[in-house]
Each structure stands twice: as C-alpha cells, then as structure tokens.
Amino acid sequence: NAMWAAALSESLGGYWWWGNYIAADAGKNRSAPSFPLNERLVPPLLAYLSGEDWAPLGLGTAPISVTGPITAVGLSSPSRAFVWARDTQNEYGTGARPGDLAGRSVTGAIVRVSGMDDGTYDVRVYDTWSGGVTSTYQAVAVGGTLAVPLPSFTRDVALKLDFAANPTPGRAFDDQPDDPIEGGTP
Numbered sequence: 001n002a003m004w005a006a007a008l009s010e011s012l013g014g015y016w017w018w019g020n021y022i023a024a025d026a027g028k029n030r031s032a033p034s035f036p037l038n039e040r041l042v043p044p045l046l047a048y049l050s051g052e053d054w055a056p057l058g059l060g061t062a063p064i065s066v067t068g069p070i071t072a073v074g075l076s077s078p079s080r081a082f083v084w085a086r087d088t089q090n091e092y093g094t095g096a097r098p099g100d101l102a103g104r105s106v107t108g109a110i111v112r113v114s115g116m117d118d119g120t121y122d123v124r125v126y127d128t129w130s131g132g133v134t135s136t137y138q139a140v141a142v143g144g145t146l147a148v149p150l151p152s153f154t155r156d157v158a159l160k161l162d163f164a165a166n167p168t169p170g171r172a173f174d175d176q177p178d179d180p181i182e183g184g185t186p
Contacts, residue, residue, distance in 0.1 A: 001091065003045055004084045004128055004158065009073040010061055047131030048158050052082075068109030070150070078117045080161040081146070084128070085111055086156035099154040109150045113161065116146040120167035123148055126158040138168055 005011065054075070062076035062083065071091075074083035087106050089096035099105060118141050125135045139148045139161070146161060 001086065001156070003042070004086075004156065005073055007045060007049070008075055008082055008084045008158075012074065044128050044131035046124070048126050048160075063113045063114040065114070066109065067112075068150075070106055070109045070111070072111050072115065075161075076113055076115060076161075078115065080160040081113045081116065081159070083111055083113065083148075083159040083161065084156065085109065085150060085159070086153070090155050091107045104150050105154045106150070107152045111148045111150060111159070113146045113148070114144060116141040116144060116161075118142060118144065119162060120164040121146055121148075122164045124160045124162075125151060125153075126160070128156050128158050129174060138164060143184075 057080060058077045059075040059080075059082070061079075062074035062081055064072045064074055064083065065087070068070050069088050070085045071088050072083055073087040074081055076082070087099050087104065088094075089102075089104065090098050096102065096104075121135050121139050121141060123135075123139050124133050126132065127134050134157070135151050139146055141147075147161060148158075148161065150157060
C-alpha cells in the first residue's frame, strides 16, 4: 500500500523493511524469496511505470470520487490519468485480513476522475502484484468526468487512462443512468 500510494499521490512516503536492504545469505539463515523484498514488490510498479515520462504531462493530484468499498488516489492531466485503487479493508489497522487471505473480492466499484477532457479513453488495468495488464476496455468522459468501472479484483489494482486515438463504438462505459454499460462489463 505504501509503495503504490506514494507513487500515485505526489508523495515521498517511504517504507522501511529490512528485506529491502539485506541480501540472501544461507550462512546467516536468510534465504530467498523473503530477501530482498524489492525483488518481489518493486517489479510490478516498475512494469506499470515502464516507458512513461511524467515530466511533460503536467500531472497533478487527480480529483477522484469512488463508488464501492474502495479508496483511490492518482495523478492526472486533462487527457491522461494514473490511478491506484484498493479494497478499503485491505489496510493495516482495520482488523480485516487481506482480501486474498479472507477470500474477499471487490465487485461493482467505479472510479470517477474529474477534470478530464470529454471523449473516449482507453483503460488498462494492471495487477499490482504481478505487474501485468489484466484487462483493457474503454470508458467515456462526459462533462469533464471520466467514470471507470473496475473489474472484480482482490486487494488492489492500478489503472492507466489515455485519451483514445481510435474509440470503439458501442464498447465504452459512459456512466449514464439510462445506458450503464454498452457492449458488456469490463
């Protein structure tokens, strides 16, 4: 949580974990994969950020609202957004076990990012544990707000939202009450 929240919230929040700094050493009773921790946790964030140059994008804190049992943070410009969303129970101090251990998934959640140019956006959903893209679909910004339905997930997901060069008719979520999802769910 600390790593993804810091990366997508204009924060320099750090986390301290000895596994980041201590290498595997059988002579000292330390073995992989527990050490170093970065080998397990950082690659998904590196995969998510690969090929991105945020400097020219003019990103700022994304004005985000949500529907469902999630918390989301992100960075956005009028035509791009980077968002991390997590199960609100997947947090230290809640007393709840992580979703993957408790058998809990989040379904039906929606992330809304304000300040976006109207039009169709390509949505890429990333697995924050493996670093791979798990699904792609399109969503439509109307009145400056881009509504993105999240696929069912456990723990957390990361999103990349890019203004679509080639919108696909009939395949985009537009958040209108009379037409909730055209062409199916993501």
